[in-house]
Amino acid sequence: MPTQNAGDLIRHWRISRRLSQLELAGRAETSARHLSFIETGRATPSRQMILHLAEHLEIPLRERNRVLLAAGYAPVYAEPALDTPQMQPVRSALRQILTGHEPVPALAVDSAWNMVEANTAVDLFLEGIPADLLAPPVNALRLSLHPDGMASRIVNLAEWRGHLFERLHRQIEISGSADLAALHRELRAYPGGEQPPGLPEPEQAVVPLRLRHNGTELTFLSAMTVFGTPMNVTVAELAIESFFPADPATARFLRERAESGR
Structure with missing residues (x-):
C-alpha cells in the first residue's frame, strides 16, 4: 500500500x-x-x-x-519480542501446548510462517533436511516445498502445494502483507510447479499430507490453532499447526516412535 x-x-x-x-x-x-x-x-x-x-x-x-x-495517533497494540520477559507466559504456554500434542508433530509459527517453537515429534519432518534450510529463522512453508526440503518426500506434492498456496493467498488477502506476497512468488517458482496444483476430490473434506518415511507412507491431517482475543501484535500473529494421524497405521507409527525414544 x-x-x-x-x-x-x-x-x-x-x-x-x-x-x-x-x-x-x-x-x-x-x-x-x-x-x-x-x-x-x-x-x-x-x-x-x-x-x-x-x-x-x-x-x-x-x-x-x-x-x-x-492519522497522527500513537499505536495501541504493542509488538513485544517473544524473548522479552513480558512474553514469557506466552512462550511457556506455547511449549506446554506443543508438548501436550506429542507424539503428534506440532509447531508454532509467526505471521511470516517462521517457526518459533516446535515439539520433539517435528523431528520426523526434518530428517534429511540440509543445514542451510534449518538455519534460523526456519520458514515452515519453504521447508515444506523447497526441493531440498520435504518436497521430495511428499507423495501428494501437487495437491499439498495447491492447499498451501490457497491458504497463503487467503492470508495475503487478509493481511495485505508484501512479505507474504514475496514468499508466495518464491514458493511458486520451486520445481513441481509445472503441473497445475492438485485439487481434492469433491467429497474430500480436507487435504491430507502424505509423507514417505523409510519406505512407509504416513498420512496426516493438519489443523491450525490461534490464541483467542489477542491484545498485542505478537500474540495475534502466532499460530500452532498440528499434524494429526489420518489413519490407524500412522497413529501406531507415531506412538511406537515415541515409545522407542526416536
Whole structure:
C-alpha cells in the first residue's frame, strides 16, 4: 500500500473486504457521508472511530497501528519480542501446548510462517533436511516445498502445494502483507510447479499430507490453532499447526516412535 493517508488506508481495507461505503457505514453505525469524508480526507477520524472501523473491517492489529499512525495517533497494540520477559507466559504456554500434542508433530509459527517453537515429534519432518534450510529463522512453508526440503518426500506434492498456496493467498488477502506476497512468488517458482496444483476430490473434506518415511507412507491431517482475543501484535500473529494421524497405521507409527525414544 503506497499511501500513508489514514483515509486511503481505510478505503483500501474496505475495498479488500468487498464492502460498499453504505454497507460499512451500516455495520459501524455511522453515516455513509461521514465515512466518505474520512476516506477522502475531508474529515479527520477520531482515534475511537479508527478502532471502531478497524474492528468491523477485521483489520489485523499490526495494520490498525499503521492506520492510527497515519492519522497522527500513537499505536495501541504493542509488538513485544517473544524473548522479552513480558512474553514469557506466552512462550511457556506455547511449549506446554506443543508438548501436550506429542507424539503428534506440532509447531508454532509467526505471521511470516517462521517457526518459533516446535515439539520433539517435528523431528520426523526434518530428517534429511540440509543445514542451510534449518538455519534460523526456519520458514515452515519453504521447508515444506523447497526441493531440498520435504518436497521430495511428499507423495501428494501437487495437491499439498495447491492447499498451501490457497491458504497463503487467503492470508495475503487478509493481511495485505508484501512479505507474504514475496514468499508466495518464491514458493511458486520451486520445481513441481509445472503441473497445475492438485485439487481434492469433491467429497474430500480436507487435504491430507502424505509423507514417505523409510519406505512407509504416513498420512496426516493438519489443523491450525490461534490464541483467542489477542491484545498485542505478537500474540495475534502466532499460530500452532498440528499434524494429526489420518489413519490407524500412522497413529501406531507415531506412538511406537515415541515409545522407542526416536
